[in-house]
Amino acid sequence: MKMEVQSKFDQYPIHIKPLLENLRELILEVAESLSLGDVEETLKWGEPSYLVKGGSTIRIDWKEKSPEQYFIFFNCNTKLIDTFRELYSEELEFQGNRAIILNARNSIPLHILRHCIELAMKYKSVKHKPLLGA
Numbered sequence: 001m002k003m004e005v006q007s008k009f010d011q012y013p014i015h016i017k018p019l020l021e022n023l024r025e026l027i028l029e030v031a032e033s034l035s036l037g038d039v040e041e042t043l044k045w046g047e048p049s050y051l052v053k054g055g056s057t058i059r060i061d062w063k064e065k066s067p068e069q070y071f072i073f074f075n076c077n078t079k080l081i082d083t084f085r086e087l088y089s090e091e092l093e094f095q096g097n098r099a100i101i102l103n104a105r106n107s108i109p110l111h112i113l114r115h116c117i118e119l120a121m122k123y124k125s126v127k128h129k130p131l132l133g134a
Contacts, residue, residue: 060073
């Protein structure tokens with residue numbers, strides 16, 4: 001992990017840091033399982049950011065104004081959140097067309113998040129398909 005990304009993780013509250021580290025691991029695991037090559041890990045807009053060739057950027061973060069929530073952000077100029085909402089509106093909570101909202105007190109729907117991350121990582125090859133080919 002790059003120094004600036006590690007520094008950002010170290011700034012998160014004690015109850016949030018392991019949750020975001022788990023999301024990071026899930027993102028890296030999905031990229032590896034799909035053989036998508038190297039994951040570019042950096043800070044964008046001060047948030048840990050992940051990108052693979054042919055994919056759309058995924059960011060994760062926590063905001064002080066919502067202390068029990070943490071977020072997975074997607075590019076708002078894509079069809080990703082609209083697709084996730086269509087597929088998983090019963091299971092996930094969303095913020096506009098840019099984020100999945102997760103609650104620190106609830107377990108995460110791992111198989112659903114894995115699928116959302118996979119669609120973001122393959123976005124450029126599936127963006128023309130209905131529901132991104134899901």
